[in-house]
Amino acid sequence: MSDVLTKDKKEKLVDYLKSNKGLGQSALIPALHKAQELFGYLPREAVEEISLRLNIPASHIWGVETFYHYFSLKPRGKHIISVCLGTACYVRGAGRILDKIKDVLGIEPGETTPDRLFTLEATSCLSCCGLAPVMMINEKVYGELTTKKVSTILKGLK
């Protein structure tokens, strides 16, 4: 692996893969989760290492990665903002909330700010429709959003 990945994290991934050696295909998804947990996304070097150690063609791994929404092939921000665009949120103004965030951060859904602080995503129902409109930032849910509330929350994270 190249120096794009820090030595410590590279070693953790290699150790993990060594402990799952011989499991082949069944170890693939957990290995991708492990890599994303370590690096925040799936760098090419990590995928090559997984391919080599689990003896799975890289082309197959790329297919799995692009199939599962959870996995990201690009570096992501420290704060992952997921704005719900499900029906309940949408009718209660989720479009305005998303526009406000796009405005403040200067990015579109699927993009990351150049300082790697924020990644913006639009998502389907987050299963807390009673709080609509809703967004999640990392693991935390923010409900009954207004554009003013969103500005305050974002300021607090900068």
Ligand code: FES
């Ligand atoms: S529609 Fe947004 S949480 Fe359900």
